[in-house]
Amino acid sequence: MLRLYDSLLSGNCWKARILLSQLNLEYERITLDLVRGDTQQPGFETISRFARVPVLVLEDGHPIVESGAILMHLAEGTRFLPVDLYERTEVLSWLFFEQADLQKAIAFPRVYNLRGQASQMKDEIAYRQKDGYGALQKLENWLGNRSWLVGNSYTIADTSVFAYVSLAAEGGYRMDRYPEILRWLDNVRSTEGWVPLIEKETTS
Missing domain, CATH: 3.40.30.10 (Glutaredoxin)
Structure with a gap:
């Protein structure tokens, strides 16, 4: 297993x-x-x-x-990764963008907020958010007339970018500035098999 x-x-x-x-x-x-x-x-x-x-x-x-x-x-070999070389390359570009431009910019402010360190780390948060807002605007612009990041269907590009972007508000980001991102986040949440960050325990 x-x-x-x-x-x-x-x-x-x-x-x-x-x-x-x-x-x-x-x-x-x-x-x-x-x-x-x-x-x-x-x-x-x-x-x-x-x-x-x-x-x-x-x-x-x-x-x-x-x-x-x-x-x-x-x-690999599933509907979540395109066969077409161009689209596979596009998927990779989003995975790289997410790690380089979004992940730390969102994760650090989020961790500071969750740990109650926002006031003492306000300068670091402002520094991270400056880069983060720039990256989020690029994402917003791309999603303007698109349902998904690559092609016409949900791929792991969406999975990858979704995770931290959906948590950005926990890092103090004003996500109401990005209606296209919010629409796309709902698209991802509606995909079959999607699970929340913390799943509710079920009782029998």
Whole structure:
């Protein structure tokens, strides 16, 4: 069985869980406590060479690290990754853009807010948000007449960019400025198999 090492509130880990659900794949979930330092424990680097999550361990024991690589591996041969070379390249460009321009710009302010450190880290937040707002405007402009980021259907480009963008308000971003992004976020949430960041426990 597949095994996913993740953390509860990580957007990068959420991407993997969304796609695993949409592919209807069974997996064992091992949730680590980053504050406690679980990823720094001896031996974890044998699973994750960068000592961070997410990590997807395949059935043969081979670990895949980095959220974009996990998405690419899982999506191969499915409707979530185009066959056309141009469109596949476009998907990759969005995965790179998300990590380079959006992920840290949104994640850092969000973490500071969630930890109650917004006032003491206000200069760092302002610095991150300056870049983040610029990237969000690029995304808004692209989505102006589009339902999806690449082609005419939902792909892992949408999965990847969705996660942290949907959490941007938790980092103090004024998302009401971006009606096209908000429309697109709803599109992603409506896809079959989508799961929220924190799933409600069901009782029998």
